[in-house]
Amino acid sequence: MKTPVLEALKNLMKENSVSFHMPGHKGKNSLINWGEYIPYIDTTEVEGMDNLLEPRGIIQESQNYAAEVFGAKATYYGVNGSTGSNYIALATITKPGDKILVQRNCHKSIYNGMVINRLKPVYLYPEYNEKYNLITGVRAEDIDRILTEQPDIKAVVLTYPNYYGVCSDLKTIAEIVHKHNKILMVDEAHGPHMTFSDRLPMSALEAGADIVIHSTHKTLPSFTQTSLLHVGTDRIDLNKLRDRYQLLTTTSPSYLFTLSNEIAIAYMDSEEGRRRLEWNIDKAQETIQRLNAIERVKVFTGDDNDETIFDKDVAKILIGIEGIKGSQLKKRLLSEYNIRVEMSDYYYALAYISPMNTEDEYEKLIAAIEDMAKKSPYEEINYVNIKMPTPKIVMSPAEAYYNHKAQVSLKDAIGKVAAAPVIPYPPGVPLIHAGEEFTKEIYDHIVFLMENGLEIVGLMGYNKDHIVVVE
Numbered sequence: 001m002k003t004p005v006l007e008a009l010k011n012l013m014k015e016n017s018v019s020f021h022m023p024g025h026k027g028k029n030s031l032i033n034w035g036e037y038i039p040y041i042d043t044t045e046v047e048g049m050d051n052l053l054e055p056r057g058i059i060q061e062s063q064n065y066a067a068e069v070f071g072a073k074a075t076y077y078g079v080n081g082s083t084g085s086n087y088i089a090l091a092t093i094t095k096p097g098d099k100i101l102v103q104r105n106c107h108k109s110i111y112n113g114m115v116i117n118r119l120k121p122v123y124l125y126p127e128y129n130e131k132y133n134l135i136t137g138v139r140a141e142d143i144d145r146i147l148t149e150q151p152d153i154k155a156v157v158l159t160y161p162n163y164y165g166v167c168s169d170l171k172t173i174a175e176i177v178h179k180h181n182k183i184l185m186v187d188e189a190h191g192p193h194m195t196f197s198d199r200l201p202m203s204a205l206e207a208g209a210d211i212v213i214h215s216t217h218k219t220l221p222s223f224t225q226t227s228l229l230h231v232g233t234d235r236i237d238l239n240k241l242r243d244r245y246q247l248l249t250t251t252s253p254s255y256l257f258t259l260s261n262e263i264a265i266a267y268m269d270s271e272e273g274r275r276r277l278e279w280n281i282d283k284a285q286e287t288i289q290r291l292n293a294i295e296r297v298k299v300f301t302g303d304d305n306d307e308t309i310f311d312k313d314v315a316k317i318l319i320g321i322e323g324i325k326g327s328q329l330k331k332r333l334l335s336e337y338n339i340r341v342e343m344s345d346y347y348y349a350l351a352y353i354s355p356m357n358t359e360d361e362y363e364k365l366i367a368a369i370e371d372m373a374k375k376s377p378y379e380e381i382n383y384v385n386i387k388m389p390t391p392k393i394v395m396s397p398a399e400a401y402y403n404h405k406a407q408v409s410l411k412d413a414i415g416k417v418a419a420a421p422v423i424p425y426p427p428g429v430p431l432i433h434a435g436e437e438f439t440k441e442i443y444d445h446i447v448f449l450m451e452n453g454l455e456i457v458g459l460m461g462y463n464k465d466h467i468v469v470v471e
């Protein structure tokens with residue numbers, strides 16, 4: 001008998017580390033004790049249990065309640081993460097061959113959704129804050145200009161907030177998009193909690209977005225893979241949505257995930273859920289203040305002089321220590337202090353908060369960062385100015401994806417068309433994506449980033465010096 005996953009999960013349980021990462025339940029129960037119900041409630045569409053694909057009974061009632069809580073016209077439970085809900089949303093608001101305006105640093109699921117739905121992207125590049133070395137928001141006036149210049153664009157697809165918690169001025173953007181009579185889709189995977197407190201940035205639905213996607217599992221107490229698809233306005237064709245939902249969803253949707261979506265929402269709508277969120281907002285603010293008072297420590301709080309940071313979600317604590325790389329910070333938090341954070345890039349490690357975090361966990365994080373800042377020797381960190389080239393689009397991501405592909409060295413890729421993305425962190429914006437021309441300028445930029453030790457996703461081969469191109 002072999003059960004390697006079980007063994008690893010048991011070890012993870014024994015480790016009992018502090019969780020500043022997803023999922024948002026942080027290994028704790030809310031509203032119900034899941035142990036009492038599993039595995040019995042993992043059922044199928046037996047009599048009386050309704051059907052997520054064609055809900056008419058209890059599931060419809062549950063989704064109606066969700067819509068009421070989030071202030072949506074309709075809400076659909078997703079059982080394949082925001083990834084699946086992004087695919088459905090894109091398929092609902094476009095038809096194959098359509099042009100869409102997409103934020104360049106959108107998640108892979110949007111890029112994959114463009115392949116599945118054979119869409120043609122026009123990219124909207126986000127801004128970069130050089131003081132903090134991180135990516136910020138997009139400008140409403142850029143969207144206005146592009147929609148004026150290219151009236152054949154069908155929809156605008158934005159990410160809000162970004163991984164670091166940065167929010168663009170979404171209300172103004174929604175007004176502009178609607179002035180042009182286009183649809184605004186917002187991937188709010190990292191923001192479902194924002195609905196539940198006035199002290200957090202405005203939710204995308206409140207800002208006027210037409211269709212909004214939430215990863216329930218990221219910031220609310222829900223199981224991994226749970227998500228929500230909300231309809232905000234009458235611009236969305238509900239019949240088409242229902243059709244695309246059925247096209248792209250398993251015929252055996254999980255009752256565990258369906259219930260988890262329901263429980264997370266009911267919990268957040270309860271007195272205890274709201275109280276815990278408010279407490280966590282207070283504690284996150286206090287933590288940021290205390291960390292920023294420690295020598296060498298720099299926590300990102302937003303930047304008053306940067307208008308592309310319209311608002312900042314306090315539930316993402318981005319921590320930098322002078323003279324320690326972000327990747328080291330993340331590794332050492334685990335190996336020396338038993339704290340797991342969400343992610344790291346060259347400069348920062350990200351502590352990802354949910355309403356389920358506790359006093360003791362924040363205190364451990366503060367103590368660990370203080371200890372590390374006091375005791376660690378300085379290592380050399382190059383402050384790299386990240387100004388990226390904007391490659392020429394030769395074909396759509398779908399055309400590149402479905403073409404013959406080959407893995408070639410970076411040098412040999414010059415003059416060819418990329419068939420997969422190359423993404424440096426920071427800024428987490430694709431340097432090149434499928435369907436774009438790989439030039440000498442891009443080659444030089446990748447070499448420069450590699451020489452400076454930045455993490456680059458998408459490079460292949462033993463020495464990480466190959467990429468995938470169209471043959």
Ligand SMILES: Cc1ncc(COP(=O)(O)O)c(C=O)c1O
Nearest residue numbers: 080081082083107109187189215
């Ligand atoms: C902005 C954004 N959208 C969508 C997704 C996909 O979410 P899920 O993991 O729920 O499929 C992610 C995942 O990290 C994300 O960061």
